[in-house]
Amino acid sequence: MKTVKVTINVNNEKIKLQVKPYETLLETLRERLALTGAKEACSLGSCGSCTVLLNGTPVRSCLILTPEVDGASITTIEGLKEDGKLHPLQEAFMEKGAVQCGFCTSGMIMTAKGLLNRNKKPSRAEIIKSISSNICRCTGYKKIVEAVEEASKKMA
Numbered sequence: 052m053k054t055v056k057v058t059i060n061v062n063n064e065k066i067k068l069q070v071k072p073y074e075t076l077l078e079t080l081r082e083r084l085a086l087t088g089a090k091e092a093c094s095l096g097s098c099g100s101c102t103v104l105l106n107g108t109p110v111r112s113c114l115i116l117t118p119e120v121d122g123a124s125i126t127t128i129e130g131l132k133e134d135g136k137l138h139p140l141q142e143a144f145m146e147k148g149a150v151q152c153g154f155c156t157s158g159m160i161m162t163a164k165g166l167l168n169r170n171k172k173p174s175r176a177e178i179i180k181s182i183s184s185n186i187c188r189c190t191g192y193k194k195i196v197e198a199v200e201e202a203s204k205k206m207a
């Protein structure tokens with residue numbers, strides 16, 4: 052089968068791959084690179100559980116083909132830790148009880164990271180809007196919003 056050469060920077064590591072032309076970024080991350088933090092749920096772009104950062108912006112990795120991101124930088128939940136410490140968003144999600152089954156959590160955190168990349172002090176309304184297309188079946192969202200608020204305060 053024909054394959055495509057791709058070079059991507061994943062969590063600050065340059066990686067050269069030979070992938071199928073129609074392979075999704077989510078498949079590449081989970082199945083080739085064993086980065087299973089991004090979850091596969093709907094595979095249709097509807098739930099947000101597969102969210103990662105593409106050059107700092109949240110994207111649904113189930114909708115993107117890996118050959119399309121040749122040369123780009125990808126950040127997954129596994130790449131958020133700094134100096135061996137959890138990112139303030141990861142700490143706040145735990146402290147605020149914003150994680151229940153955890154299936155949506157990495158997508159929520161990466162979406163929130165994208166928000167904080169472009170707006171260091173988002174209002175509650177801006178936080179709600181940013182996560183509004185990420186689906187969580189467990190938490191009722193209140194704790195998630197509080198966690199993002201808490202993290203933005205710590206990072207200010």
Ligand code: FES
Pocket residue numbers: 090091092093094095096097098099100101102111112113114
């Ligand atoms: S698995 Fe990608 S949006 Fe649902």
Ligand code: FES
Pocket residue numbers: 149150151152153154155156186187188189190
């Ligand atoms: S914590 Fe279970 S889906 Fe969000």
